[in-house]
Amino acid sequence: MNIKAIILCACIAVIPAMAGKIVTYTATSKISQEEANNSAIAGVAKQVKSKISATQKQTKYEDIYNGESTLGETYRANNTVKSNVVLKGVKVVPVKMEKGKGYKATATLDMDEFTADLRFRLNTLKQEIADLEKSSKQAFSDRIYINSINDLDAAKEKVNEYNFYLAQLADVYPIDDSYRLQHGLADFEKILVERLSRLTFETTAKADLEIGRPEMPAWDVIVKDSLGPVPSFPLIARQSKTLAERRTQDDGTVTFSLRNVNFEKGPYVIIVEPNFPYELLKKTGMMNALEVPYRVIRSRCEVSVQCNLPSNICKAIDNALSKKSIYTTNDDTVSPPLNVEVSSDIRNKLGSLKSYDVSISIKGAGVDFFSMSKGAGKNETDATLSAIKKTDFSPLQKQLEPYCGK
Numbered sequence: 001m002n003i004k005a006i007i008l009c010a011c012i013a014v015i016p017a018m019a020g021k022i023v024t025y026t027a028t029s030k031i032s033q034e035e036a037n038n039s040a041i042a043g044v045a046k047q048v049k050s051k052i053s054a055t056q057k058q059t060k061y062e063d064i065y066n067g068e069s070t071l072g073e074t075y076r077a078n079n080t081v082k083s084n085v086v087l088k089g090v091k092v093v094p095v096k097m098e099k100g101k102g103y104k105a106t107a108t109l110d111m112d113e114f115t116a117d118l119r120f121r122l123n124t125l126k127q128e129i130a131d132l133e134k135s136s137k138q139a140f141s142d143r144i145y146i147n148s149i150n151d152l153d154a155a156k157e158k159v160n161e162y163n164f165y166l167a168q169l170a171d172v173y174p175i176d177d178s179y180r181l182q183h184g185l186a187d188f189e190k191i192l193v194e195r196l197s198r199l200t201f202e203t204t205a206k207a208d209l210e211i212g213r214p215e216m217p218a219w220d221v222i223v224k225d226s227l228g229p230v231p232s233f234p235l236i237a238r239q240s241k242t243l244a245e246r247r248t249q250d251d252g253t254v255t256f257s258l259r260n261v262n263f264e265k266g267p268y269v270i271i272v273e274p275n276f277p278y279e280l281l282k283k284t285g286m287m288n289a290l291e292v293p294y295r296v297i298r299s300r301c302e303v304s305v306q307c308n309l310p311s312n313i314c315k316a317i318d319n320a321l322s323k324k325s326i327y328t329t330n331d332d333t334v335s336p337p338l339n340v341e342v343s344s345d346i347r348n349k350l351g352s353l354k355s356y357d358v359s360i361s362i363k364g365a366g367v368d369f370f371s372m373s374k375g376a377g378k379n380e381t382d383a384t385l386s387a388i389k390k391t392d393f394s395p396l397q398k399q400l401e402p403y404c405g406k
Contacts, residue, residue: 021110021111021112021173022108022109022110022111023044023047023108023109023111024044024106024107024108024109025040025041025043025044025046025047025106025107026040026043026095026104026105026106026107027039027040027042027043027104027105027107028097028102028103028104029102029103029104030102030103031103032103033094033103033105035103036094036102036103036104036105037092037094037105037107039105040092040105040106040107041090041092041107043107044090044107044108044109090107090108090109090114091107091108091109092105092106092107092108093105093106093107093108111172111173114172114173115169115172115173118165118168118169118173119169119173121165122162122165122166122169122179125158125161125162125165126162126181128155128158129155129158129159129162129181129183129185130183132151132152132154132155132158133151133152133155133183133184133185133188135147135151136148136149136151136152136155136188137188139151140188140191140192140195143225143227143230143231144231144232145192145195145196145230145233146232146233146234146275146276148192149192149276149277149280152185152188152189152192153277155183155185156185159181159183159185162181163181166179166181193280193283193284195225195226196274196280196284196286197283197284197285197286198225198226199223199224199225199230199284199286199289200223200224200225201221201222201223201272201289201290202221202222202224202290203219203220203221203222203272203290203292204219204220204221204222205219205292206219208295209292209293209294209295210294210295210296210297211261211263211294211295211296211297212296212297212298212299213263213401214259214260214261214262214263215258215259215260215261216256216257216258216259216261216270216294217257218255218256218257219255219256219292220253220254220255220256221235221248221253221254221256221272221290222248222252222253223235223248223252223253223254224252228252229248229250229251229252229253230248230252231248231249231250231251231252232247232248233247233248233252233254233274234246234247234274234275234276235247235248235254235272235273235274235275236272236273236274236275237256237258237270237271237272237292238270238271238273239261239262239267239269239270239271240262243256243258243259243260243261243270244256244258245275256270256272258270261294263296264394268293268294268295268296269291269292269293269294270291270292270293270294271288271290271291272289272290272291272292273286273287273288273289273290274286274289298324298325299325299401299404300325300327300404301325301326301327301397301400301403301404302327302328302329302404303326303327303328303329303336303337303338303364303400303403304328304329304330304336304337304338305317305318305328305329305330305337305338305339305340306337306338306339306340307328307340309340309342310381312381312385313342313381313384313385313388314340316384316385316388316389317340317342317360317388320388320389320391320393321393321396323393324393324394324396324397325397325404326393326396326397326400326404336364336365336366336367336400336403337364337365338362338363338364338367339362339363339364340360340361340362341360341361341362341363342358342359342360342361342384342388343358343359344356344357344358344359344375344380344383344384344387345357346380347374350376352378353376353377353378354376354377354378354379354380354383355374355375355376355383356374356375356376356377356380356383356384356387357372357373357374358372358373358374358375358383358384358387358388359371359372360372360373360387360388360391362396366399366402366403367396367399367400368399369393369395369396369399371391371392371393371395373387373388373390373391374387374390375387375388375390
């Protein structure tokens with residue numbers, strides 16, 4: 001949470017004040033009434049600081065492990081006094097002096113009124129933390145682990161917020177045991193991590209899974225804990241990016257039917273893991289919880305190509321197509337027959353090099369491929385060869401699937 005936003009929020013609500021915490025200070029000045037007023041305010045600030053420094057007992061934070069409360073160091077001791085510490089809520093009353101005797105003022109601050117908004121916020125946070133802890137434990141009992149995790153994280157954030165507000169209050173107000181924040185979040189987190197670290201993940205994917213295109217047949221993942229299948233458990237399937245996000249059904253299963261998986265280059269493996277925060281994945285050992293490997297099988301495709309171009313250009317196209325498992329032949333009986341056309345237009349000269357826009361067209365029965373690439377070289381032929389190497393023939397490969405098999 002933004003610190004400035006927190007400070008602004010601390011000026012909203014008011015609760016009934018506790019009596020008896022009035023701080024006053026009277027100051028005089030020979031210069032002006034304004035100086036007397038400011039001196040009185042500074043005097044109140046000094047008293048507040050001195051009183052807190054002398055009486056502060058409560059610590060800044062509390063850790064609870066194994067049901068035992070451990071208190072940390074006491075609040076910071078700050079001897080620096082600034083008048084603006086108590087500017088909000090301070091009341092200054094000029095005191096009448098005989099003419100020529102100077103100026104006088106009395107400043108008064110009701111500490112309960114001054115800190116009411118902060119104390120109200122602390123009480124609210126304390127209840128919110130208790131509610132979140134309760135709901136997190138209930139979700140754990142119901143085995144809806146993602147809800148338990150989310151509520152636990154929200155409670156921990158509110159504990160940090162509580163400690164921040166308490167630090168603000170402790171600068172200007174005596175803190176006693178009533179401000180101690182009681183919770184068992186740390187112990188509960190240990191129990192949650194232990195349970196999650198024992199989850200099992202199984203898959204119905206074949207061990208020798210093969211694909212002939214960047215799509216995979218559907219396969220399931222089953223998530224179980226010591227009590228059986230886990231419902232509503234969030235999983236992601238990913239490679240270099242997230243491919244799918246799913247939640248398990250009541251029987252603990254989830255189905256993945258993935259597209260756009262790695263095909264042209266690896267890694268040829270799908271990673272499945274819980275859709276949890278990174279730190280929790282590390283604590284539970286569930287990073288890369290399940291791996292589903294596969295092999296890529298590229299269908300060999302033979303096509304009849306008519307290329308009435310210089311032999312080096314035709315050969316460059318043949319080489320480029322072979323990388324997509326498309327093999328050219330002059331056998332007219334092979335289907336489909338394709339016709340290749342290449343043209344180039346000069347763009348500009350770069351010293352001894354020339355830049356060209358090179359277009360490649362391959363057409364035939366049911367096939368209509370066109371690509372434009374930039375190429376540079378000492379002459380038009382060199383530039384054309386450079387452009388062919390840059391051309392992506394994947395769309396042509398897809399168009400040829402009906403002829404070459406899947």
